[in-house]
Amino acid sequence: MIHFMTASSPSAxxxxxxxxxxxxxxxxxxxxxxxxxxxxxxESFSLRAVAKRAGVSHGAPAHHFGxxxxxxxxxxxxxxxxxxxVQEARQATAAPDKTSQLIAIGLGYVDFxxxxxxxxxxxxxxxxxxxxxxxxxxxxxxxFGKLVELVQAEVGADPYSDAAAMKDVVASWAMVHxxxxxxxxxxxxRLMGLSQLPQDETDAILTDILLRPIPR
Amino acid sequence: MIHFMTASSPSAxxxxxxxxxxxxxxxxxxxxxxxxxxxxxxESFSLRAVAKRAGVSHGAPAHHFGxxxxxxxxxxxxxxxxxxxVQEARQATAAPDKTSQLIAIGLGYVDFxxxxxxxxxxxxxxxxxxxxxxxxxxxxxxxFGKLVELVQAEVGADPYSDAAAMKDVVASWAMVHxxxxxxxxxxxxRLMGLSQLPQDETDAILTDILLRPIPR
DNA sequence: CGCATAACTTGACACTGTCTAGATGCGCCT
DNA sequence: AGGCGCATCTAGACAGTGTCAAGTTATGCG
Numbered sequence: 001m002i003h004f005m006t007a008s009s010p011s012a013x014x015x016x017x018x019x020x021x022x023x024x025x026x027x028x029x030x031x032x033x034x035x036x037x038x039x040x041x042x043e044s045f046s047l048r049a050v051a052k053r054a055g056v057s058h059g060a061p062a063h064h065f066g067x068x069x070x071x072x073x074x075x076x077x078x079x080x081x082x083x084x085x086v087q088e089a090r091q092a093t094a095a096p097d098k099t100s101q102l103i104a105i106g107l108g109y110v111d112f113x114x115x116x117x118x119x120x121x122x123x124x125x126x127x128x129x130x131x132x133x134x135x136x137x138x139x140x141x142x143x144f145g146k147l148v149e150l151v152q153a154e155v156g157a158d159p160y161s162d163a164a165a166m167k168d169v170v171a172s173w174a175m176v177h178x179x180x181x182x183x184x185x186x187x188x189x190r191l192m193g194l195s196q197l198p199q200d201e202t203d204a205i206l207t208d209i210l211l212r213p214i215p216r
Numbered sequence: 217m218i219h220f221m222t223a224s225s226p227s228a229x230x231x232x233x234x235x236x237x238x239x240x241x242x243x244x245x246x247x248x249x250x251x252x253x254x255x256x257x258x259e260s261f262s263l264r265a266v267a268k269r270a271g272v273s274h275g276a277p278a279h280h281f282g283x284x285x286x287x288x289x290x291x292x293x294x295x296x297x298x299x300x301x302v303q304e305a306r307q308a309t310a311a312p313d314k315t316s317q318l319i320a321i322g323l324g325y326v327d328f329x330x331x332x333x334x335x336x337x338x339x340x341x342x343x344x345x346x347x348x349x350x351x352x353x354x355x356x357x358x359x360f361g362k363l364v365e366l367v368q369a370e371v372g373a374d375p376y377s378d379a380a381a382m383k384d385v386v387a388s389w390a391m392v393h394x395x396x397x398x399x400x401x402x403x404x405x406r407l408m409g410l411s412q413l414p415q416d417e418t419d420a421i422l423t424d425i426l427l428r429p430i431p432r
Numbered sequence: 433c434g435c436a437t438a439a440c441t442t443g444a445c446a447c448t449g450t451c452t453a454g455a456t457g458c459g460c461c462t
Numbered sequence: 463a464g465g466c467g468c469a470t471c472t473a474g475a476c477a478g479t480g481t482c483a484a485g486t487t488a489t490g491c492g
Contacts, residue, residue: 046478048479056441121341125337171425178392179390182390187389188390213428237458274448274449275450278449
């Protein structure tokens with residue numbers, strides 16, 4: 001679950017009670033929104049349902065996030081931070097060599113998508129978030145930066161100055177992104193039955209596939 | 217544009233006039249829906265706007281498609297037929313060898329996505345269409361069948377009986393799907409400026425990437 | 433302590449999808 | 463040829479949506 005920094009506000013301790021001023025509503029709304037998203041999916045997402053879940057009136061979210069787009073933008077930005085965290089968890093348990101580390105962030109990308117399908121779609125395949133938002137841009141760029149960094153280590157060239165290396169970045173990203181997107185739409189399951197396999201076998205198959213876009 | 221078979225009905229010639237019975241409303245609604253989708257995107261899609269565009273009352277679509285899900289399911293099914301057509305157009309202008317033909321359907325997949333971003337998202341990244349619908353299942357399976365067939369020709373093994381070949385299918389699909397999805401969300405453009413390049417250079421880059429998932 | 437102001441509520445508005453009952457006219461059948 | 467069944471389409475109502483404006487509460491600063 002997302003941390004949401006609920007302990008930062010001095011009045012947050014009694015935040016759940018029915019006071020007129022919630023005291024920490026911003027993070028509380030984000031938490032409620034994520035739960036709604038996870039339970040009902042992106043398509044039937046409702047701002048009023050989020051407000052109700054957080055125990056406030058339907059107009060309250062507007063004061064913190066402007067409109068629905070604002071709330072979803074903030075949520076997507078947090079999503080990128082969490083994506084990075086999941087990738088780093090995979091890196092920590094992976095072998096330290098460059099290739100294993102690159103594969104690890106790919107496996108983390110898929111892990112994240114499977115664990116948070118609606119959030120993943122919101123982040124990557126939705127027009128709802130405002131991509132020019134500062135927090136969104138910063139977090140998504142940080143996630144992309146991890147990929148660039150590890151591809152650069154792998155191929156030994158800076159993607160921003162070497163077109164071939166950038167092509168390697170794009171190929172790696174497209175592969176892992178397509179894999180994740182097809183998995184969480186259920187299209188791979190029908191073909192390979194990944195969910196029936198033990199984790200290490202699934203990882204082996206995905207690793208094989210994730211290695212392909214990288215020149216050897 | 218989709219054909220929609222408007223000439224098949226005997227009364228379709230005066231279909232545009234203000235008669236009480238439209239005479240060919242099903243196809244007309246699909247056409248209107250596609251236009252709405254192309255202009256406004258998937259997210260702000262409105263059934264009432266589709267009805268208005270087709271010149272009928274807001275309740276009319278229900279009689280032909282049941283509900284919004286039904287209309288979008290039918291539209292997505294047609295989308296798969298068109299995807300196949302775009303892929304076959306690419307095949308027709310490609311070299312006849314097996315590898316070129318496989319790459320051709322990949323380029324067609326990307327072509328289709330760029331030309332119809334909202335429809336692409338509806339087909340692949342939306343929960344709105346009913347995947348158990350017969351027409352949807354048939355058309356999407358036909359599109360997938362093309363991929364299976366060409367991968368089988370390329371690697372010389374039947375994916376349905378050979379796990380390694382199925383892995384090649386999954387890898388190929390994931391690559392082209394991820395590539396298309398990232399391109400139409402604008403994420404590749406920022407990195408490689410594909411739209412600035414002449415078509416043959418873009419094709420060369422995409423071909424390079426699309427070749428990678430296939431074992432050599 | 434008083435008060436500006438941020439935080440939140442409440443009600444209204446236009447719009448959405450779906451349901452119901454009613455209006456219309458196409459095409460079949462005798 | 464004439465009538466009529468029934469698919470086709472309209473029109474109104476309903477609950478639910480996001481957003482806006484105006485009012486209410488209470489926090490923290492001077």
